[in-house]
Amino acid sequence: MWSEEERLLLAGTSLESAVQAKMAALVREFEELREKTSEIPWCNKCWWDNDSLTLSDWIRLDAWFRSRSLELPTSGEVMVPCLDMANHSSAPNGYYEQTSSGDVSLLLRPNVQLEQGTEITISYGSGKSDAEMLFSYGFIDRDSTIAELVLDLEPMPEDPLGKAKVAAFRGRPVVRIWGDEEENIHWESSFLYLLCLNEEDGLEFKVLQEIDGSRSPLRVFWQGSDVTESTGTFESLIRSHELVEIFKLRAVTMLQDRIRQQLERLYGSEDMAESLETSTTAMISEDAKDSAMRLRRTETAILEAAYETVETEVGEHLNHSNSPKERALTQILENRIPEK
Numbered sequence: 001m002w003s004e005e006e007r008l009l010l011a012g013t014s015l016e017s018a019v020q021a022k023m024a025a026l027v028r029e030f031e032e033l034r035e036k037t038s039e040i041p042w043c044n045k046c047w048w049d050n051d052s053l054t055l056s057d058w059i060r061l062d063a064w065f066r067s068r069s070l071e072l073p074t075s076g077e078v079m080v081p082c083l084d085m086a087n088h089s090s091a092p093n094g095y096y097e098q099t100s101s102g103d104v105s106l107l108l109r110p111n112v113q114l115e116q117g118t119e120i121t122i123s124y125g126s127g128k129s130d131a132e133m134l135f136s137y138g139f140i141d142r143d144s145t146i147a148e149l150v151l152d153l154e155p156m157p158e159d160p161l162g163k164a165k166v167a168a169f170r171g172r173p174v175v176r177i178w179g180d181e182e183e184n185i186h187w188e189s190s191f192l193y194l195l196c197l198n199e200e201d202g203l204e205f206k207v208l209q210e211i212d213g214s215r216s217p218l219r220v221f222w223q224g225s226d227v228t229e230s231t232g233t234f235e236s237l238i239r240s241h242e243l244v245e246i247f248k249l250r251a252v253t254m255l256q257d258r259i260r261q262q263l264e265r266l267y268g269s270e271d272m273a274e275s276l277e278t279s280t281t282a283m284i285s286e287d288a289k290d291s292a293m294r295l296r297r298t299e300t301a302i303l304e305a306a307y308e309t310v311e312t313e314v315g316e317h318l319n320h321s322n323s324p325k326e327r328a329l330t331q332i333l334e335n336r337i338p339e340k
Contacts, residue, residue, distance in 0.1 A: 001060050002138075005282045009273050009292035012266035013299050014131050014149045022135075023059075030058045067137050072098045080104045089121035090143040096122060129178075130295050140291045148178035149299050151262055153191055153254075164205040165194055168220045169231045175255060177306050185302070185309040187255065193234035196250035197222075201243070249317035256310045263303050266296065 010016050037043035047053035068084040069077050075098065083096055083106055093112050098104055106122075108114065124133065129148040130140045153173045155162025166173055175189035197203040204221040220228045222237055230237070238247045273296060276282050277289055 001056070001063055002288055003283050005276060006284050006288040006292070009276055009284070009289065010295070011269035011272065012262070013292075013295050014151055014262075015135060015295065016265075017152055018131075018135060026059055026062055027055065030055050033058070063138065070096070070104075072104065074098060074102065082106075083122075086120060086122050088124045088137070090124065090141050092121045092123045093118075094120040094122050130298050134291055134295060138291075139287060140294055146178075147298065147302055148176065149302055150174050150176050151258055153189065153195060153258060155195060159198075161199060161203065161205060164218065165191075168205060168218050168228065169194060170229070171232050175258065177259075177302060179302060179305065183305070185306045187306065187310070189251075189255070190232040190235065192251045192255060193238060193247070194231055196247055196254055197234065197238075201241075201247070245317055245320040249314065252310055252313045252317060256307065256314060259303055259307045259310060263300070263307065266300050266303070270296075 007019060010019060034048065038048055065079065069079050070083070071077055080096070083104060086094070086106070092109065093114060094106055094108055096104055096106050106120065108120075114120070124137070124141065127146055127148070128136070128141075128144070129146050129150075130144060131149055133140045133144065151174060153175055155165055159165075169191055171190060173191040173195075175187055175192055177185065177187045179185050194203075202223040206219045206221060207217075208219055218228075219226055220231055222234070223241075227233075227237060238244050241247065273293070276284060277293060
């Protein structure tokens with residue numbers, strides 16, 4: 001559990017908003033627990049009299065659970081007796097699997113032989129980024145070579161359909177950015193292709209009236225077709241549209257702006273982070289300091305490389321959208337000239 005000063009080191013990283021949202025959720029959970037149990041005699045005596053149970057306890061409990069819970073195919077997120085005490089390793093010698101009966105088995109990896117007394121370790125999970133490691137376990141694996149981050153996406157304040165897009169989207173409104181072994185940058189975001197569309201393009205949101213007079217949940221329409229169950233497939237849905245290159249140009253331009261915002265936040269908080277790193281009075285542990293500064297360096301490098309990559313993509317889409325008709329349509333859709 002990090003102190004407030006330690007959390008300041010995360011300013012500008014992809015974890016900043018995630019940690020803020022998590023802390024707000026934990027406060028809500030704790031207050032709900034208090035509200036629903038304060039009238040139960042034993043709860044009131046053991047927890048609430050003399051403030052025996054505090055928010056710090058609740059935060060620590062959540063951290064214990066997240067660092068020890070497992071995701072099972074048929075059971076979801078669980079804690080497994082004994083297995084939850086196994087330490088993780090970047091080079092694990094064991095693994096677990098759920099059996100057909102619903103039990104969980106701890107097994108040695110193929111061709112592994114251990115001496116008596118050797119610790120059995122399991123994997124952190126495939127492909128966890130530095131941010132995911134730090135969020136879930138409180139530290140970063142020094143042997144990790146994963147270069148990846150996830151940024152949240154929000155509609156433009158002036159987008160009249162912005163709230164509807166967020167409400168209707170079946171998934172997290174984020175963009176994932178990562179680098180491969182050749183240091184090439186890639187990105188993916190289902191939400192971005194919905195975010196870049198407007199009513200003039202053929203995007204509509206409706207609440208339909210049912211036969212019994214009730215109102216249906218929010219429905220999404222693209223070019224007149226109901227795509228409510230397919231809001232994560234707009235990259236495919238726009239492919240046959242004559243303005244597909246313009247839509248892609250909008251998407252990469254929005255992404256470039258989002259990357260710029262994140263870099264500006266990182267650059268703007270650099271002096272504060274360096275001051276806290278070298279401070280002799282701040283209550284910051286060496287482990288927290290090392291992990292936070294590594295995260296800052298890693299994400300700055302990824303974002304700087306991503307900005308250059310996306311800038312190239314913007315140029316490519318501009319070239320593809322360079323016919324007189326598409327230029328005129330681009331101007332109309334961006335409200336640069338009035339539509340006739």
